[in-house]
Amino acid sequence: MIRRVILPKLGQTMEEGIIVEWLKQEGDPVQRGEVLFTTESDKATLEVQSPTRGFLRKIWVPAGQTVPVLTEVALITRSADEDISAYTLQPQTLGSQVTEVAPPVAAISETLEPTGERVFASPRARRLAREKGVDLTLVTGSGPNGRVKERDVLAYLAASPTVTPVARRLAEGAGLDLRALRGSGPGGRVTKKDVEEALAAAPAAAAAAPPSPHEPSAPVEATPTLVELTMSGVRGVIARRMHESHRATAPVTLTTEADASAFVELRERLKGSLADELGFNLGYNDLLIKLVAHALRECPYMNARLVSEGSGGSSDGVIHQLREINVALAVDTERGLLVPVIRDADRKRVTTIARELRERVERARSGKALPDELSGSTFTLTNLGMYEIDAFTPIINLPEAAILGVGRIKARPAVVDGEVSVRQMMWLSLTFDHRLVDGAPAARFLQRVKQLIEEPYLLLA
Secondary structure (H helix, E strand, C coil), X not given: CEEEEECCCCCXXXXXXXXXXXXXXXXXXXXXXXXXXXXXXXXXXXXXXXXXXXXXXXXXXXXXXXEECCCEEEEEXXXXXXXXXXXXXXXXXXXXXXXXXXXXXXXXXXXXXXXXXXXXXXXXXXXXXXXXXXXXXXXXXXXXXXCECHHHHHHHHHHCCCECHHHHHHHHHHCCCHHHCCCCCHHHCECHHHHHHHHHHHHHHHHHCCXXXXXXXXXCCCCXXXXXXXXXXXXXHHHHHHHHHHHHCCEEEEEEEEECHHHHHHHHHHHXXXXXXXXXXXXXXXXXXXXXXXXXXXXXXXXXXEEECCCCCCCCCEEEECCCCCEEECEEECCEEECCEECCHHHCCHHHHHHHHHHHHHHHHCCCCCHHHHCCCCEEEEECHHHCCCCCCCCCCCCCCEEXXXXXXXXXXXXXXXXXXXXXXEEEEEEEECCCCCHHHHHHHHHHHHHHHHCHHHHHC
């Protein structure tokens, strides 16, 4: 009996996973429920157990490989010598698994290219790219959020030289830029001979080049690299999302300064009165999540996202104002920036928010958070006050419309009722997507947040 092991969908938003480590090797006996491997998905590291007892006979996906959910990653047999030749002879290699396994419905327009990079593309664009052998990571998308359309693939093909399949494989293996070659084939098509001649000429050209007068004649040993960090795992997810946000949005940042004296006093009072009930001290972030959720309920245009694509270009789309108010808090961990989410924050007591936030932050920092705990937010809060930062320009957490940056609370002289007094002042930085929200409405939202900080009793109104 042969049992297939798949990468399970461990959360509603999980679309792909990285095989971090195999805890069992080929040939090892396994028990039902025993951990086979660990996987990292959307910043959470999880353990995957064996579905049955037997022997781990074949590992299709090695550690470090990223694959979509529901991909077959291994085979388990009942006995150690059971024949699996029928499986090894069938075209079930890693490559076919990655490209042929159907992704979840929510991810139908988002799959992985051979480079491992996630690309958003329309079905027609993806079909054309597959037929023409185009790597979609090289195509600049003109749709919303940089989505690649069919016309983008056609434009890429028009700007690229025609190349024979053999010439393309040879050039890719040597790292040769085909756009620099003039083809000798029909219609200027680049052939194998053109690539071979270019590769042969490259060393000769380098040897014939005169040495620069500014360079020493003898080779100088380069300074060794002390630390090398790969852009994979959590770091890769962060890099990809930040780049996508910067490329796809029209960000504008507004800043204001709030008198947080009453806010600080409220926190001190609640910290003392709720310490026994909570078992820990209530934090500023707990109150800020409640306060921001209240402001979002009053200003629903800030609790929105661009959800669909029209037919006329990157400016097309439909803006949805969301009913649920799910506030995420950016948290610094050893593995990178994580965003635990408090769902329905506008309808929860501050004590409930405080408990949920502590639990989810602890799980996120220990790598045990579930994917659903780190996704589904409608607005994000990021606080750098503990690092003595005043104002900054936070990056929008797509597909949200805005993000609020909170600076430190610091005692400063301020004019109150015509007199100078020492007040607890706080900087606020709101970055919003101007495609979804205009400047004046965004300013009104930030003004409302400031008002709630300066007069927190308004939360009871």
